[in-house]
Amino acid sequence: MENIAELYNLKKHFEIRAGILKRVVGHVKAVDGITFNIPKGKTLGLVGESGCGKTTVGRTIVGLYKPTEGEMFFDVSRENIDRMNDLQNRYNGFSDIKSPEAREVFAELEALRKANDIYRLSKGDLLKKRKELQMVFQDPYGSLNPRIPVGDIIGEGLDIHKLYKTKEERKGIIQNLMDITGIDPAYINRYAHEFSGGQRQRIGIARALSLNPKLIVLDEPVSALDVSIQVQILELLNKLKSDFNLTYMFIAHDLSVVEYFADNVAVMYLGKIVEIADRDSLYKDKLHPYTQALISAVPLPVPNSNRKRIMLEGDVPSPINPPSGCSFHPRCKYKMDICTRETPELKEVKPGHKCACWLHEKG
Amino acid sequence: MSKETKALDRNSILEGKSPLALSIARLRRNKMAMVCFWILVIYSLTAILAGTNIFGLQDQALVFELQNRYQSMFGSLQYLFGTDTFGRNVLARAIMGTRISLFLGLTSGLIMIPIAIVIGAVAGYYGHFLDDLAVYIMSVIVAIPGMLIIMSLVQVMGRSFLIIAFAFAITGWVGLARVIRGAFFQAREFEYVLAARTLGANDFRIIFKHILPNIFHFVIVRFVLNFVSVIKSEVFLAYVGLSVIGIPSWGNMIVESKSELMAGNWQNMTAATIFMFVFLVSLNIFGDALRDALDPKLKNVS
Amino acid sequence: MINYMIRRLLHLVPIILGVALIFFVIFNVIGGQEKFLYNVLPKKSRTVEQIDMYRHKYGLDRPMVVQYLDLVRQMVTFDFGRSEVRKIPVKTLIMRHVPNSAKLTFPAFFLEISISLILASICAYFRGSIFDRTITIFSVLGMSISMLVLILLGQQILAYQWGLFPISGWVKGFGAIRYLILPWILWVLVSVGYDIRFFRTALLEESHKDYVRTARAKGLDDKTIMFRHIMRNAMIPILTYVVIQIPFLLVGSILLERFFSIPGIGDLMVNAVFNYDLPVLKATIMFFTLFFVGFTLITDMLYAFVDPRVRLS
Numbered sequence: 001m002e003n004i005a006e007l008y009n010l011k012k013h014f015e016i017r018a019g020i021l022k023r024v025v026g027h028v029k030a031v032d033g034i035t036f037n038i039p040k041g042k043t044l045g046l047v048g049e050s051g052c053g054k055t056t057v058g059r060t061i062v063g064l065y066k067p068t069e070g071e072m073f074f075d076v077s078r079e080n081i082d083r084m085n086d087l088q089n090r091y092n093g094f095s096d097i098k099s100p101e102a103r104e105v106f107a108e109l110e111a112l113r114k115a116n117d118i119y120r121l122s123k124g125d126l127l128k129k130r131k132e133l134q135m136v137f138q139d140p141y142g143s144l145n146p147r148i149p150v151g152d153i154i155g156e157g158l159d160i161h162k163l164y165k166t167k168e169e170r171k172g173i174i175q176n177l178m179d180i181t182g183i184d185p186a187y188i189n190r191y192a193h194e195f196s197g198g199q200r201q202r203i204g205i206a207r208a209l210s211l212n213p214k215l216i217v218l219d220e221p222v223s224a225l226d227v228s229i230q231v232q233i234l235e236l237l238n239k240l241k242s243d244f245n246l247t248y249m250f251i252a253h254d255l256s257v258v259e260y261f262a263d264n265v266a267v268m269y270l271g272k273i274v275e276i277a278d279r280d281s282l283y284k285d286k287l288h289p290y291t292q293a294l295i296s297a298v299p300l301p302v303p304n305s306n307r308k309r310i311m312l313e314g315d316v317p318s319p320i321n322p323p324s325g326c327s328f329h330p331r332c333k334y335k336m337d338i339c340t341r342e343t344p345e346l347k348e349v350k351p352g353h354k355c356a357c358w359l360h361e362k363g
Numbered sequence: 364m365s366k367e368t369k370a371l372d373r374n375s376i377l378e379g380k381s382p383l384a385l386s387i388a389r390l391r392r393n394k395m396a397m398v399c400f401w402i403l404v405i406y407s408l409t410a411i412l413a414g415t416n417i418f419g420l421q422d423q424a425l426v427f428e429l430q431n432r433y434q435s436m437f438g439s440l441q442y443l444f445g446t447d448t449f450g451r452n453v454l455a456r457a458i459m460g461t462r463i464s465l466f467l468g469l470t471s472g473l474i475m476i477p478i479a480i481v482i483g484a485v486a487g488y489y490g491h492f493l494d495d496l497a498v499y500i501m502s503v504i505v506a507i508p509g510m511l512i513i514m515s516l517v518q519v520m521g522r523s524f525l526i527i528a529f530a531f532a533i534t535g536w537v538g539l540a541r542v543i544r545g546a547f548f549q550a551r552e553f554e555y556v557l558a559a560r561t562l563g564a565n566d567f568r569i570i571f572k573h574i575l576p577n578i579f580h581f582v583i584v585r586f587v588l589n590f591v592s593v594i595k596s597e598v599f600l601a602y603v604g605l606s607v608i609g610i611p612s613w614g615n616m617i618v619e620s621k622s623e624l625m626a627g628n629w630q631n632m633t634a635a636t637i638f639m640f641v642f643l644v645s646l647n648i649f650g651d652a653l654r655d656a657l658d659p660k661l662k663n664v665s
Numbered sequence: 666m667i668n669y670m671i672r673r674l675l676h677l678v679p680i681i682l683g684v685a686l687i688f689f690v691i692f693n694v695i696g697g698q699e700k701f702l703y704n705v706l707p708k709k710s711r712t713v714e715q716i717d718m719y720r721h722k723y724g725l726d727r728p729m730v731v732q733y734l735d736l737v738r739q740m741v742t743f744d745f746g747r748s749e750v751r752k753i754p755v756k757t758l759i760m761r762h763v764p765n766s767a768k769l770t771f772p773a774f775f776l777e778i779s780i781s782l783i784l785a786s787i788c789a790y791f792r793g794s795i796f797d798r799t800i801t802i803f804s805v806l807g808m809s810i811s812m813l814v815l816i817l818l819g820q821q822i823l824a825y826q827w828g829l830f831p832i833s834g835w836v837k838g839f840g841a842i843r844y845l846i847l848p849w850i851l852w853v854l855v856s857v858g859y860d861i862r863f864f865r866t867a868l869l870e871e872s873h874k875d876y877v878r879t880a881r882a883k884g885l886d887d888k889t890i891m892f893r894h895i896m897r898n899a900m901i902p903i904l905t906y907v908v909i910q911i912p913f914l915l916v917g918s919i920l921l922e923r924f925f926s927i928p929g930i931g932d933l934m935v936n937a938v939f940n941y942d943l944p945v946l947k948a949t950i951m952f953f954t955l956f957f958v959g960f961t962l963i964t965d966m967l968y969a970f971v972d973p974r975v976r977l978s
């Protein structure tokens with residue numbers, strides 16, 4: 001299976017500064033070393049409790065945040081990926097990493113990585129790549145500039161990348177986008193405040209679509225909407241996916257929506273991925289105790305909003321000082337001695353099903 | 364679906380109206396504010412007229428006619444406020460004072476606003492070192508009583524119109540810059556700003572197209588209310604003898620009236636007070652209405 | 666906590682350096698020294714030699730940097746020598762004037778805040794009533810009047826024509842109250858407008874919040890909601906508003922002090938600007954800055970004491 005994006009050991013730590021000299025006094029480890037692939041043409045669901053770092057992962061993928069560490073290879077050809085893996089294996093095989101041969105291999109590997117790691121691209125190259133990486137935001141009210149007509153909101157990407165020759169051409173593209181996403185093209189000069197939540201989300205989708213992206217990060221695109229409208233938007237997204245050969249990364253906290261919408265599911269806890277598998281496998285055998293808790297937990301309606309929140313027992317620990325070993329251990333009912341001491345790694349437990357838990361770490 | 368169409372139907376009368384157009388519509392429905400607005404327009408026209416010697420205005424305001432001293436008020440339209448110690452037409456002087464006050468407010472506003480926007484925006488948007496520097500400069504200026512800086516500057520640099528306006532601007536920008544800084548700081552993380560960045564927008568585009576237009580109402584309201592503080596401060600400067608020299612200003616008139624009052628000559632006092640009071644009341648009411656009308660948080664159209 | 670206090674105290678250093686710089690630029694770089702020399706010089710002997718001699722005496726012939734550092738030293742040690750105009754040590758002068766300003770402004774401020782708080786609460790409680798609307802209109806009118814006009818009218822009519830108050834004057838001790846009543850009234854008149862509006866808005870904003878609606882839904886009566894919930898929560902912005910004005914009270918009211926012959930520090934300051942009495946000016950600015958920064962320091966510490974999260978940020 002081909003991947004549109006491969007992420008290696010991605011970390012995003014936000015600095016906490018304090019004092020007169022604004023010294024760094026700590027870090028919010030919002031994303032703390034995650035490695036996974038996003039298969040081409042599929043939808044990868046990313047689930048987890050509030051504050052576990054889902055949005056941060058999404059924003060780092062589209063380049064809004066510069067990662068503290070890690071690499072992302074986006075839309076890199078099969079040969080290059082294979083070549084890199086090959087070089088890496090050869091390099092790991094050297095007994096003397098200072099030998100000229102090893103250095104040569106390493107130099108080639110570095111050169112390849114540098115040319116392909118999206119976070120190390122030059123400004124101009126990055127701008128080009130960025131077109132292919134778009135995002136739909138969570139808040140239908142906050143994600144549209146209230147002072148710009150929706151036509152110009154949708155067309156902003158076209159303006160930035162100069163993707164048209166004449167004014168008419170621009171208008172044509174915009175109206176086409178509106179049509180595709182189910183907004184009446186006659187509303188091109190209206191402002192965001194005249195639309196309902198569902199329509200605004202459609203405008204956000206049209207904006208993301210305007211640059212012909214290959215990967216779209218959907219950050220809880222429907223969680224602020226009424227259930228009936230949620231279904232419409234999800235159907236629209238599915239249709240667009242097949243029409244335009246898109247790949248989605250779908251962030252959600254509502255597991256039933258993910259079950260309906262995603263092909264593969266990654267479960268996140270405190271900045272780390274604890275389980276990742278294709279949907280059927282994951283919902284059939286929930287391997288990680290956190291996944292089990294998450295799926296069995298009752299979604300509670302949050303007062304004064306139409307959102308539902310998953311409630312597990314106990315509080316989510318602070319991402320500033322995550323617990324030692326397996327960070328889920330304070331809340332885990334299968335906790336063992338080793339769990340508090342050593343961090344379990346994300347390992348393939350069954351074909352295509354990875355999990356990070358000592359329970360499944362059988363020698 | 365019904366919910367989505369309803370949202371459009373409700374607004375169908377207002378279709379395609381920008382938030383700015385809605386704000387103006389809201390403002391125009393406020394009768395009191397519109398009355399004040401037209402009063403302010405009249406003042407502005409008066410100020411412009413006072414720059415010319417129309418109706419011999421400047422001559423009457425400046426030339427001594429000692430045989431004509433202390434004419435009483437409300438005798439004729441031309442001498443509505445009588446004459447002063449030197450026989451000058453007090454109405455003409457008040458009109459000339461309008462010019463000084465308005466232009467002081469305008470000039471200091473035009474100096475202060477770019478400073479406040481640049482410093483506030485840079486500090487709030489880029490943060491880190493630039494922000495620390497801006498915050499430092501602001502806390503230093505705040506730590507000295509504003510009037511003292513103004514007095515010292517004018518005393519040392521001279522009592523010219525521009526210097527006075529400059530002195531007002533030097534102390535006045537801090538408040539606005541703080542507001543702008545805070546707004547930029549928040550706006551950096553607004554989803555529509557992030558969306559623009561995802562599309563590839565550069566800082567320039569984000570600052571000028573996405574953030575500034577959404578916080579510009581702070582600037583406009585501050586610009587209007589700046590007149591209030593400038594006019595009040597001018598009176599104070601006049602009292603300590605540091606207002607413009609040789610030209611009648613409202614402050615100068617009030618100060619002159621101090622010695623005339625004991626003898627029962629109320630001309631200068633009455634004229635300047637009425638001119639100033641009406642102007643300030645209108646500014647305050649209009650400024651408030653403007654703030655309410657422009658505030659994007661008020662979603663209710665009706 | 667001690668760590669926090671030390672950090673905050675260190676904050677003072679750059680502020681003092683900055684204040685000194687502004688002041689230095691105005692009076693030593695832009696101008697003012699020549700006029701200062703002119704003022705201190707004995708009337709008869711304004712010869713070139715004399716001027717040079719005095720220039721040397723006051724160190725104005727040294728390099729700018731040295732002069733600036735000297736100013737900083739003076740500010741830190743609070744030793745400004747003698748007022749060349751009044752021929753008194755500056756420190757004595759300041760110490761003599763500050764209490765008089767305080768006598769004028771602190772009671773006035775207390776009156777102002779109490780009156781506006783009461784009126785604003787009534788307005789917020791009976792919002793939309795005739796009382797509310799009248800007070801709102803009067804607030805706007807009050808905000809639009811110049812203090813100088815009010816003083817002139819008050820002194821001319823209330824004191825001079827009607828003889829209700831002494832026109833001006835000053836005595837030591839409690840007897841001064843006699844001379845302070847009219848200034849207090851005028852102070853309150855010019856400032857309540859702003860306060861009432863601020864307080865009223867703060868109270869109304871609070872009453873629009875969700876928890877008020879919840880409380881109402883629970884069946885609590887208006888009075889309980891107003892006094893138990895709204896007032897208590899609105900106190901935070903109100904207190905902040907009040908607290909940030911306190912340091913400025915020490916500067917007194919320049920206008921009131923001059924018109925009513927109250928020998929306060931505002932009066933001292935204006936005279937110093939006029940006479941280019943640089944030692945006094947430096948001292949007053951320094952005094953005020955220290956007080957201002959020290960006061961914010963104390964309030965910040967109180968906040969930090971109440972809310973430990975502040976210490977981090």
Ligand SMILES: Nc1ncnc2c1ncn2[C@@H]1O[C@H](COP(=O)(O)OP(=O)(O)OP(=O)(O)O)[C@@H](O)[C@H]1O
Pocket residue numbers: 014015028029030048049050051052053054055056057253319
């Ligand atoms: N710009 C930032 N600066 C500092 N900390 C941040 C920043 N953005 C996020 N965080 C912190 O990083 C952690 C992860 O936040 P994130 O928004 O990614 O979580 P999330 O899983 O998307 O949660 P939610 O379901 O609430 O959207 C949180 O503790 C948050 O407070």
Ligand code: SF4
Pocket residue numbers: 288289290326327328329332333334335336339344356357358359
């Ligand atoms: S590693 Fe241990 S603590 Fe962590 S989830 Fe597995 S069993 Fe629970």
Ligand SMILES: [Mg+2]
Pocket residue numbers: 054055056
């Ligand atoms: Mg999120």
